Amino acid sequence: MKKFQIGLLILVICFVIAVSGCTTNNSSSNNTSSSNTSSSNTSASNDVNIVVNYSGNWAVDVSGPFGYRSFSGTGNQTNNIGSVTGSVTAAARKTDGGNGLLTVLITTGGKTLASQSTSAPYGGATAVATGI
Numbered sequence: 001m002k003k004f005q006i007g008l009l010i011l012v013i014c015f016v017i018a019v020s021g022c023t024t025n026n027s028s029s030n031n032t033s034s035s036n037t038s039s040s041n042t043s044a045s046n047d048v049n050i051v052v053n054y055s056g057n058w059a060v061d062v063s064g065p066f067g068y069r070s071f072s073g074t075g076n077q078t079n080n081i082g083s084v085t086g087s088v089t090a091a092a093r094k095t096d097g098g099n100g101l102l103t104v105l106i107t108t109g110g111k112t113l114a115s116q117s118t119s120a121p122y123g124g125a126t127a128v129a130t131g132i
Helices: 002-021
Strands: 048-053 057-064 067-074 077-082 088-094 102-108 111-118 124-129
Touching: 048 057, 048 067, 048 088, 057 077, 067 077, 088 102, 088 111, 102 124
Parallel strands: none
Antiparallel strands: 048 077, 048 102, 057 067, 057 088, 088 124, 102 111, 111 124
């Protein structure tokens, strides 16, 4: 019985070590920002940017050929997701229940590829850009 308990303990420890190695937080793939002012990440002219315009608190989930990224913040912000080929989806939502206008845009080279807006409390807006 004691060998079984030791074996089980070793198995649990190995599992914990394996799981902890798979859940690292890499700032380039899970970029979360929070600011009370407008911000902009430096970008090349062909980089894709996710722009959120809203005076309150918001969160946006971005997916595409690169995988999945999540951003959150307060106020107007631009988040650079780098050079992307294919399609990008940006689903933004209000996290403060405000009734102001939230707009999410997908841009590249100063050109808007897609946008969507909402003014509903806790509302969401999803922009989809294809053929980037």
